[in-house]
Amino acid sequence: NAGVTQTPKFQVLKTGQSMTLQCAQDMNHNSMYWYRQDPGMGLRLIYYSASEGTTDKGEVPNGYNVSRLNKREFSLRLESAAPSQTSVYFCASIFRTDGEQYFGPGTRLTVT
């Protein structure tokens, strides 16, 4: 039981490049989330998916797209990376919305 996994762990992009961050969970959770964490700040919700086939915007969705490929996988895509997207990205999943949220190990992204 691996929990929530994320790839890659680290990534450096040049401005304008694109990339996809991958997230998978093996706990049969319904809801999945993508957050970003900037230095000295809390987590801010980018997008979430309440169930397979559905996605919804969070607090800071601009510049990102997501895909809930199946119940296990939820990917985050940056189409044209900007320096303002330099951050640590966390994926999380939850079985029910008043239950424990499990986080992945994070992806540290730097955009130069």
Next chain:
Amino acid sequence: GENVEQHPSTLSVQEGDSAVIKCTYSDSASNYFPWYKQELGKRPQLIIDIRSNVGEKKDQRIAVTLNKTAKHFSLHITETQPEDSAVYFCAANNFNKFYFGSGTKLNVKP
């Protein structure tokens, strides 16, 4: 959307003392309030949570209180130890979305 404010941003206590971190939220529809501990370079980990139909919850040295009328909730850590040093985040769940406070860096001095 929901707005969660957290205070203080830093807190320094002597080992054995108590620590209290406070959060307020803006939307009375929020119904679930978790607290997370995050060590440097690690992922957030749930330490305690409380649902809106409960006023207080305790787990060993950690307790959380919720005042729905005033829309605030607090984390209490008693008998602090050096390993309690970390950043603590509160959060509120509002219609399936989680909103986080900005964090409190707790330093427990031996």
